Amino acid sequence: MKNIKTSILLTLFVALTTLLSSFVYQDAAADRLIGVWEPSNGRARVKVEKIGSKYYGKIVWLKEPIDPNTKEPKTDKNNPDPGLQNVPLKGYRNLKDFVYAGNNEWNEGTIYDPLNGSTYSCTIKMTDKNTLEIRGYIGVSALGRTDIWKRLEVKTKK
Amino acid sequence: MNFNPSLLNKSQIKTGLFIAFFAVNVHLNAQVDTANKSQNPPTEEEDFSQYDEVGFAETGAKRYCSPKIEGLSPQKLIGIGYDFQAAYKMNLDTFNNNANTGSAHEYNVKNSTGIRFNCNIPVISKTNLVWQMGANYWETGYNIQEQSIPVGYVANPVATELSKNGLRTMGLNTTIFKPFNETRFLLFQGSADLSGDYDLKLMPAKYLKYSAALVYGVRPSERKQWGVGLARTYRVGELNYIPIVMFNYTDAQNKWGSEILFPARAHVRRTINSRNMIFAGYELEGQSYRMYRNTAYRAEDLEIRRGEIRLRLVYECSLKDFIWLSVQGGYRINYRYDVDRLKNGNEIYRAFGLLSDEPYVMTNSLTNPLYFNISINLVSP
Numbered sequence: 001m002k003n004i005k006t007s008i009l010l011t012l013f014v015a016l017t018t019l020l021s022s023f024v025y026q027d028a029a030a031d032r033l034i035g036v037w038e039p040s041n042g043r044a045r046v047k048v049e050k051i052g053s054k055y056y057g058k059i060v061w062l063k064e065p066i067d068p069n070t071k072e073p074k075t076d077k078n079n080p081d082p083g084l085q086n087v088p089l090k091g092y093r094n095l096k097d098f099v100y101a102g103n104n105e106w107n108e109g110t111i112y113d114p115l116n117g118s119t120y121s122c123t124i125k126m127t128d129k130n131t132l133e134i135r136g137y138i139g140v141s142a143l144g145r146t147d148i149w150k151r152l153e154v155k156t157k158k
Numbered sequence: 159m160n161f162n163p164s165l166l167n168k169s170q171i172k173t174g175l176f177i178a179f180f181a182v183n184v185h186l187n188a189q190v191d192t193a194n195k196s197q198n199p200p201t202e203e204e205d206f207s208q209y210d211e212v213g214f215a216e217t218g219a220k221r222y223c224s225p226k227i228e229g230l231s232p233q234k235l236i237g238i239g240y241d242f243q244a245a246y247k248m249n250l251d252t253f254n255n256n257a258n259t260g261s262a263h264e265y266n267v268k269n270s271t272g273i274r275f276n277c278n279i280p281v282i283s284k285t286n287l288v289w290q291m292g293a294n295y296w297e298t299g300y301n302i303q304e305q306s307i308p309v310g311y312v313a314n315p316v317a318t319e320l321s322k323n324g325l326r327t328m329g330l331n332t333t334i335f336k337p338f339n340e341t342r343f344l345l346f347q348g349s350a351d352l353s354g355d356y357d358l359k360l361m362p363a364k365y366l367k368y369s370a371a372l373v374y375g376v377r378p379s380e381r382k383q384w385g386v387g388l389a390r391t392y393r394v395g396e397l398n399y400i401p402i403v404m405f406n407y408t409d410a411q412n413k414w415g416s417e418i419l420f421p422a423r424a425h426v427r428r429t430i431n432s433r434n435m436i437f438a439g440y441e442l443e444g445q446s447y448r449m450y451r452n453t454a455y456r457a458e459d460l461e462i463r464r465g466e467i468r469l470r471l472v473y474e475c476s477l478k479d480f481i482w483l484s485v486q487g488g489y490r491i492n493y494r495y496d497v498d499r500l501k502n503g504n505e506i507y508r509a510f511g512l513l514s515d516e517p518y519v520m521t522n523s524l525t526n527p528l529y530f531n532i533s534i535n536l537v538s539p
Contacts, residue, residue: 035215036209036212038212038214038221040221040222040224040285041223041224041380042221042340043380045209045212047209060204060206060209061206061209061210061212063380064380068410068411069411069412078431078432078433080433090206091204091206113539115228115432116232116432116433117432117433118479118480118539120539128216129215130214130215130216130219131216135283136539137539138235138479138480138536138539142279143235143236143279143536144280144538144539145280145283145538145539146280146283146284147283147285148284148285150214150215150216150219151214151215151216152209152212152213152214152215153212153213153214153215154208154209154211154212155211155212155213
């Protein structure tokens, strides 16, 4: 009788441990997206963070940070919502709501292009630990464009 | 050994259920928190200067220039449009084989109209290579006014053929952009077109016409790219090999710019905002159209060399998100509308008269009408 109780508790423990460790493993795999990335055009740098279980990216650096018209830091002037056109581009979240789907892919998110004020459906695929394939598309994935982003190492200031 | 739950006492069951409930609840709570935060994720103050000095994590990673510059009009993925040329006169030469009888020569064209479909889909979009494939279908129908034929004359066979069947072009094209580094690139465009009085059931692939262009370019800044190259083209109606110059530019205020691939097209761009643009300029349009539907002309190996210059104003705007409207109006100037006979099945390469002065079978002239074009387009991210 005691052996049966012990084995039931052991089975329960193993099942729970497996369940918890699978969450931890999934989180570790998903968190590889966190970091600072540079799109292929080199015009910006984007920092990806995790908020809750979703991933967000914000613009942290611009090659040309000053608006030549206003001589002030660039804002989201192409946003179709006039109320958001004065929001500074630095710090702007252009990647939103990405969820890790396994197999090195994050989906269900969107990407915003400040150059034209458009938001696209987006999937992210990590081809190696330092390279992302970011595919923005309209409706179906075939109607889209893929950009390659490279991971950056931020040099610590002394 | 069989498992019997009744053998567990109450406190053991409670303990087990509590652990299981706790584990599942932690996971569910995390999802709820995320859902709440995702609507409006917090942004904290951050020292952005720490991102000024960075390096690639991957050794040997390179930056490459993009195919686009800032402020350029959006690339059209799929477009369907309608082209309308107002009334004009068509003065057609006597057809060689009918020289003895003579043929009516002046025709009033009430209008020329047709639909135009284009698509251009990215196949590979890598940092170091962009490859796109496209297809196009353009048609031109001729609404020619009926007229009485003078005694001793016959209806001009070209006018009859145009009125009955019209002209159309159907083709495939490809674009390859290969950057070498942050400023230098190579651009290749190629197309294979079937142009003639065909219909969709009658498309003789052996009469495909091949065009290509190769440009070596420089992109010195985010707002300028230029290049030089060579093109094999039918844009002036017959085959030519010509040098080309590319110059795309946007000023610092993002108000004015140019989009030029000379001599094919050249436009000055005025950007009202990122969703409204006006262009002024021209485009050379043309093709070599096989006269195929009528077996008599087919046997003669005849092709119409059609080339025209479209001086125009173009307005493009976003109707909703990625759906763009393009409206253009202007003046269609006839450059060539002559009929040529192939020599042993081969095109005569005249090189603007430098290599051959072989006469055309018919030398025709068209007056120049106003024209109008409207299209709806799905634009690229």
